[in-house]
Amino acid sequence: MAKVAIMGFGTVGSGVYEIIKTNAAKLQQxxxxxxxxxxxxxxxxxxxxxxxxLFTKDFNxxxxxxxxxxxxxxxxxxxxxxxxxxxxxxxxxxVVTSNKELVATYGTExxxxxxxKNVNYMFEASVGGGIPVIRPMHQCLTANNITKIAGILNGTxxxxxxQMIANGKDFETALKNAQDNGYAERNPAADIEGHDACRKxxxxxxxxxxxxxxxxxxxxxxxxxxxxxxxxxxxxxNSVIKLIGYAEFIGDKVYSIVAPMLIKxxxxxxxxxxxxxxxxxxxxCVGDVMFYGAGxxxxxxxxxxxxxxxxxxxxxxxxxxxTWYKIDTDIMADKxxxxxxxxxxxxxxxxxxxxxxxxxxxxxxxxDGETAFVTQPLTASxxxxxxxxxxxxxxxxxxxx
Amino acid sequence: MAKVAIMGFGTVGSGVYEIIKTNAAKLQQxxxxxxxxxxxxxxxxxxxxxxxxLFTKDFNxxxxxxxxxxxxxxxxxxxxxxxxxxxxxxxxxxVVTSNKELVATYGTExxxxxxxKNVNYMFEASVGGGIPVIRPMHQCLTANNITKIAGILNGTxxxxxxQMIANGKDFETALKNAQDNGYAERNPAADIEGHDACRKxxxxxxxxxxxxxxxxxxxxxxxxxxxxxxxxxxxxxNSVIKLIGYAEFIGDKVYSIVAPMLIKxxxxxxxxxxxxxxxxxxxxCVGDVMFYGAGxxxxxxxxxxxxxxxxxxxxxxxxxxxTWYKIDTDIMADKxxxxxxxxxxxxxxxxxxxxxxxxxxxxxxxxDGETAFVTQPLTASxxxxxxxxxxxxxxxxxxxx
Numbered sequence: 001m002a003k004v005a006i007m008g009f010g011t012v013g014s015g016v017y018e019i020i021k022t023n024a025a026k027l028q029q030x031x032x033x034x035x036x037x038x039x040x041x042x043x044x045x046x047x048x049x050x051x052x053x054l055f056t057k058d059f060n061x062x063x064x065x066x067x068x069x070x071x072x073x074x075x076x077x078x079x080x081x082x083x084x085x086x087x088x089x090x091x092x093x094x095v096v097t098s099n100k101e102l103v104a105t106y107g108t109e110x111x112x113x114x115x116x117k118n119v120n121y122m123f124e125a126s127v128g129g130g131i132p133v134i135r136p137m138h139q140c141l142t143a144n145n146i147t148k149i150a151g152i153l154n155g156t157x158x159x160x161x162x163q164m165i166a167n168g169k170d171f172e173t174a175l176k177n178a179q180d181n182g183y184a185e186r187n188p189a190a191d192i193e194g195h196d197a198c199r200k201x202x203x204x205x206x207x208x209x210x211x212x213x214x215x216x217x218x219x220x221x222x223x224x225x226x227x228x229x230x231x232x233x234x235x236x237x238n239s240v241i242k243l244i245g246y247a248e249f250i251g252d253k254v255y256s257i258v259a260p261m262l263i264k265x266x267x268x269x270x271x272x273x274x275x276x277x278x279x280x281x282x283x284x285c286v287g288d289v290m291f292y293g294a295g296x297x298x299x300x301x302x303x304x305x306x307x308x309x310x311x312x313x314x315x316x317x318x319x320x321x322x323t324w325y326k327i328d329t330d331i332m333a334d335k336x337x338x339x340x341x342x343x344x345x346x347x348x349x350x351x352x353x354x355x356x357x358x359x360x361x362x363x364x365x366x367x368d369g370e371t372a373f374v375t376q377p378l379t380a381s382x383x384x385x386x387x388x389x390x391x392x393x394x395x396x397x398x399x400x401x
Numbered sequence: 402m403a404k405v406a407i408m409g410f411g412t413v414g415s416g417v418y419e420i421i422k423t424n425a426a427k428l429q430q431x432x433x434x435x436x437x438x439x440x441x442x443x444x445x446x447x448x449x450x451x452x453x454x455l456f457t458k459d460f461n462x463x464x465x466x467x468x469x470x471x472x473x474x475x476x477x478x479x480x481x482x483x484x485x486x487x488x489x490x491x492x493x494x495x496v497v498t499s500n501k502e503l504v505a506t507y508g509t510e511x512x513x514x515x516x517x518k519n520v521n522y523m524f525e526a527s528v529g530g531g532i533p534v535i536r537p538m539h540q541c542l543t544a545n546n547i548t549k550i551a552g553i554l555n556g557t558x559x560x561x562x563x564q565m566i567a568n569g570k571d572f573e574t575a576l577k578n579a580q581d582n583g584y585a586e587r588n589p590a591a592d593i594e595g596h597d598a599c600r601k602x603x604x605x606x607x608x609x610x611x612x613x614x615x616x617x618x619x620x621x622x623x624x625x626x627x628x629x630x631x632x633x634x635x636x637x638x639n640s641v642i643k644l645i646g647y648a649e650f651i652g653d654k655v656y657s658i659v660a661p662m663l664i665k666x667x668x669x670x671x672x673x674x675x676x677x678x679x680x681x682x683x684x685x686c687v688g689d690v691m692f693y694g695a696g697x698x699x700x701x702x703x704x705x706x707x708x709x710x711x712x713x714x715x716x717x718x719x720x721x722x723x724t725w726y727k728i729d730t731d732i733m734a735d736k737x738x739x740x741x742x743x744x745x746x747x748x749x750x751x752x753x754x755x756x757x758x759x760x761x762x763x764x765x766x767x768x769d770g771e772t773a774f775v776t777q778p779l780t781a782s783x784x785x786x787x788x789x790x791x792x793x794x795x796x797x798x799x800x801x802x
Contacts, residue, residue, distance in 0.1 A: 130687035132540045135540055142428070143708050286531035286532075286705075287700075289532055289533065290692075290693035292692075293689060294688045302544075303545055303686035
C-alpha cells in the first residue's frame with residue numbers, strides 16, 4: 001500500500017482528491033498497488049470535509065512520516081513550495097507537481113536532488129494541464145532528435161485572441177470577457193505579457209535538450225500590442241495570430257522565444273481555439289506531431305498530477321527520463337540564429353517597402369494609408385534595421401514556419 | 402548489449418534500420434543498453450547493402466539465436482507474420498510490430514502468449530503511424546475512464562476528402578491524384594471502404610476497454626458514396642466530412658463504427674488535413690485530448706517501431722499496460738445504443754421533412770429540388786425508419802458530437 005499526501009487544497013488539490021477517491025480501482029490496477037491518501041496540507045480549515053481527519057497544517061507531519069512515499073505539491077507559488085519540495089526530496093520522498101513556476105525556477109536544483117536521492121520529481125501537469133505532453137515528447141525523443149517545439153501554452157491569451165479572431169472583439173473587450181468568465185485573473189499580467197508561456201517553454205526546451213534553460217534568458221513578448229486590425233490582416237493572409245512559445249535546437253544551442261506569431265491556417269496549431277492548448281513537436285524522423293487538450297482546469301490538471309502519482313508509486317526507483325542538467329557554458333543561441341518571415345505594417349509606400357525588403361508578399365490593405373506585407377525570412381537584427389529604413393513602421397510580427 | 406532483428410526490409414523495415422544506425426547513441430541512452438542489429442530477414446537479395454552480412458532468408462536463424470531478445474515484425478500481411486510472431490513469443494522473445502492487420506486479427510491470441518511467456522508484444526506503430534497514441538492514451542487511462550475515441554485513422558481517405566474540400570475535386574479525380582502521388586494503392590479498396598480504419602479503431606477500442614474487440618463486429622462504411630455536393634453542404638453547415646473510426650464505452654459494452662461523418666469546424670479533428678491522422682480521446686477527468694501527426698510513411702512509422710524496440714530492451718519483463726483479454730460474452734453494444742444527429746438530403750419538401758423529423762436545422766440548398774438538413778440525435782433504427790417515410794431520401798450522414 002502506497003501512502004500519499006496532497007499539499008494545497010485549492011482547485012487542483014481538490015481535483016486530485018476527487019480522482020484518487022473516485023478512480024481508486026483504476027489507480028490500483030495501473031500502479032500495481034493501492035494508493036491511499038494519508039494527509040492533506042492546507043493552512044485553511046475544512047471542517048465540513050467528509051475526510052477532515054486527513055487535514056493538517058503542519059508540514060512536518062508529512063515530512064517525518066516514513067509511510068508517505070509520494071507527495072503531490074499543488075499549492076502553487078515559489079515559497080514555501082520550494083522549501084517543502086526540497087525537504088521532501090532530501091528525505092527520500094518522490095514529489096509530483098503542477099507548479100510550473102517552481103519547476104521553471106528551481107527545477108534544475110530539485111532534479112539534481114531527486115537524482116542524488118534516487119527518487120522522482122515529476123511535473124507532467126506543469127505544461128499543458130491535462131494534456132499528456134511530457135511523456136509523449138519523451139517517447140518521440142527515444143527515436144528522434146527533436147528539432148523544434150512550438151506551443152500554444154497559455155489558455156487565457158488563446159481565449160482572448162480567439163475572441164478577437166472569431167467574434168471581432170477588440171483586445172480590451174476580449175480581456176474583460178476572459179476575466180468575467182474566470183479565464184483571466186484580475187491582474188492578468190503573467191498571462192498577457194507572456195510570462196506563463198515563457199516558464200512552460202523553458203521546461204519543454206530543458207527536457208528536449210536535457211540542458212537547463214533559464215526562462216530569464218528567453219525573450220518574451222505578450223499579446224498586449226495585438227490589435228483587431230492585426231488579426232484582420234492575418235485573416236487576409238490566410239493566417240491567425242497565436243501566442244507561441246518556441247524553441248529550436250541549433251547545434252549545441254537552444255534558440256527560444258515567446259511572441260505572438262502569424263500561423264497559417266494549414267498549420268494544425270491554427271485550429272486550437274478557446275482556452276485549449278497544443279504543443280507541436282518536430283522530430284527528425286517523425287516530422288510534426290501535436291498534442292492537444294485542456295491546458296488548465298481542476299480535473300484535467302489533476303488528472304495529469306494523478307498520472308505522475310501512479311507512475312511514482314509504480315517506479316519506486318527514479319525514472320531517468322524526465323530530467324535535465326545544469327550546463328556551465330552559455331547554451332542559448334544568439335537572437336539572430338533563427339530567421340523568421342515577418343508580417344510588417346507601415347505608413348510608407350509599397351514601392352519603398354519593396355526597395356527595403358526585396359521580395360515581399362503584399363496583403364490587401366485594411367487601414368487607409370497603410371502598406372502591409374510579409375517578408376522573406378530575416379534575422380531579428382535584419383528586420384529591426386530594415387524597418388527603421390522605412391518612413392514609419394507601425395509593427396512587425398513573426399510568421400511561424 | 403541487446404541484439405535485435407528486423408523481419409521485412411520494405412519501406413518501414415529500411416526505416417527501422419536507418420534509425421537504429423543513425424540514432425544509436427540516443428537509443429543507447431534511452432534503452433540503458435546498446436541496441437545492436439543482428440539479423441534482417443527478407444526473401445529478397447540486397448547484394449549492394451553496406452551490411453549485407455546481416456541478411457538472412459531463414460527465419461530459424463532468428464528464432465534459434467538465444468542472443469536475439471527483440472524482433473521487429475514489419476513484413477505486413479497475415480502470413481507468415483502470424484506464424485513467425487507466435488513462434489518468437491513462444492520462444493520467449495519480445496516482438497514489436499507496425500502490422501495493424503495482424504494485431505487486429507490475431508492480437509488477442511498473441512497478447513495471451515506474451516503474457517504467459519512474460520515478454521512484450523508492442524504495436525505503437527500499428528495505429529497512427531509515428532504519432533505517439535497508444536502510450537499517451539494509456540497515460541490518460543491511468544487517471545481517467547476513457548469514454549470515447551474518435552479518430553482520423555486513414556491517411557489515404559483523408560487526403561481524398563481534403564482534395565474534395567479544399568480544391569473542389571470530385572471523388573474520382575481526388576482518388577486518382579492520391580494514386581498518382583503514391584498515397585493510394587492501385588487497388589484502394591482497403592482504404593476507401595474503411596477496412597484499414599476499422600482495424601485501427603478495433604485496436605484502440607480493445608486497448609481502452611481491455612476487452613478484445615473483433616473488427617468483424619464493427620459496422621464499416623467507407624467514403625465511396627461521398628460526393629462533392631455532400632462536401633459543399635457540409636461547408637454550408639460550417640463542417641467538413643471526414644472518415645471517422647469511432648468507439649464509445651457504454652456501461653460494459655463497446656459501441657463502435659467506421660463511417661464518414663460531418664465534423665464541426667470548431668472541432669480540432671476538422672483541421673486535420675492531407676494525409677495526416679489524429680486521434681481524439683475523451684476522458685471523464687481530462688476531457689478531450691488529441692494526438693496528431695503523420696499516420697504513415699517510412700521514418701514516422703519506423704520511429705514508432707524503434708520506440709517499441711527501446712521500450713522492450715529496457716523492460717525485459719513484460720509491460721502490463723498494453724494488453725486486452727478475450728471476453729466470452731458479447732461485448733458489443735446494440736447499433737441503437739448511440740444516437741447521432743444526421744445530415745439528410747431528400748427530394749421531399751421541407752414541410753414533409755419537418756413533419757417526419759420534427760425540429761431540424763435546414764441547410765441552404767445546393768441542388769435544385771433538394772431539401773437538406775440536420776436532425777436531432779437519433780438512433781440508427783430511427784433515422785432508417787424516418788428516412789423511409791420521406792418521398793425520396795438520397796442519403797444520410799452522421800454528425801460527430
